[in-house]
Amino acid sequence: SQQGEEDPQALSIQEGENATMNCSYKTSINNLQWYRQNSGRGLVHLILIRSNEREKHSGRLRVTLDTSKKSSSLLITASRAADTASYFCATDTFSFTGGGNKLTFGTGTQLKVEL
Amino acid sequence: DSGVTQTPKHLITATGQRVTLRCSPRSGDLSVYWYQQSLDQGLQFLIQYYNGEERAKGNILERFSAQQFPDLHSELNLSSLELGDSALYFCASSPSTAVEAFFGQGTRLTVV
Numbered sequence A: 001s002q003q004g005e006e007d008p009q010a011l012s013i014q015e016g017e018n019a020t021m022n023c024s025y026k027t028s029i030n031n032l033q034w035y036r037q038n039s040g041r042g043l044v045h046l047i048l049i050r051s052n053e054r055e056k057h058s059g060r061l062r063v064t065l066d067t068s069k070k071s072s073s074l075l076i077t078a079s080r081a082a083d084t085a086s087y088f089c090a091t092d093t094f095s096f097t098g099g100g101n102k103l104t105f106g107t108g109t110q111l112k113v114e115l
Numbered sequence B: 001d002s003g004v005t006q007t008p009k010h011l012i013t014a015t016g017q018r019v020t021l022r023c024s025p026r027s028g029d030l031s032v033y034w035y036q037q038s039l040d041q042g043l044q045f046l047i048q049y050y051n052g053e054e055r056a057k058g059n060i061l062e063r064f065s066a067q068q069f070p071d072l073h074s075e076l077n078l079s080s081l082e083l084g085d086s087a088l089y090f091c092a093s094s095p096s097t098a099v100e101a102f103f104g105q106g107t108r109l110t111v112v
Helices: none
Strands: A005-007 A010-014 A019-024 A031-037 A043-050 A055-058 A061-066 A071-076 A085-094 A101-105 A109-114 B005-007 B010-013 B019-024 B031-038 B042-050 B053-057 B064-068 B074-078 B087-094 B107-111
Touching (some): A005 A085, A010 A019, A019 A085, A031 A061, A031 A071, A043 A055, A043 A061, A043 A071, A071 A085, A101 B042, B005 B087, B010 B019, B019 B087, B019 B107, B031 B074, B042 B064, B042 B074, B074 B087
Parallel strands (some): B010 B107
Antiparallel strands (some): A005 A019, A019 A071, A031 A085, A055 A061, A085 A101, A085 A109, B005 B019, B031 B042, B031 B087, B042 B053, B064 B074, B087 B107
C-alpha cells in the first residue's frame, strides 16, 4: 500500500521555471524524505525534513511540511533539463512490531524540463 | 555511486524457479531495506533489517524471504516465481533508522 500520494502525476515545464510537487500521507511520521529517480535507475536522496520542522532548503530545493494537513511540497527553483526525472516522497514511520522503521514511498511525480 | 552494491544487475528465469538477490550495504551502514518496483504497484517496501535482525515488514509475499548476515550483507530469496514477480528490486542502506537511505542500482528480474 502507498503511504504517500503525489500530485501532479506528471509535470512539464520550461527550463528556468519553478516546479512544485505535492505529497499527502496518512499516518504520523518520524520524517519525510524526497528522492529522485532517473529512468529505471536507483533512487537518490534529495532532502529530509523532520516532523518538528516546517521548512528546509538545500540548494535549489525547498521543502515544506504541514503535519496538521499531513502534506509536504517540494519546490525546485530555476529548473534545468537535467532535473528531468521522477520525484518521490517517502514517509519514515515507526514499526511497532519490530522496533524498526518503514520508509514508504509515494506514487511519484514525473517531471520533464524542456529546453 | 551510492556505495550500495546489488548483484546481479539482470536476471531472467522461468516461472516456478527460485532466485537469490544480493546486496552489499555502504560501509558501516547497519540498516538494509528491500523494495520492489513495478509499473502497476509502484515502489513497494518489502522488509527492513537492522544489524542482522528483522525490524520492519511491508508487503512481502510468503514466497519471499530475506536475511542479513553478520558481515551486514543481505540476500532476498524469491521462490516459486510467477510472471507478476517481474520487477526491479532495490536494496537500500542507512547508518541507522529514521535517516536518509542510499539505494543500489537495482536488480531487474524478468520471469518468463
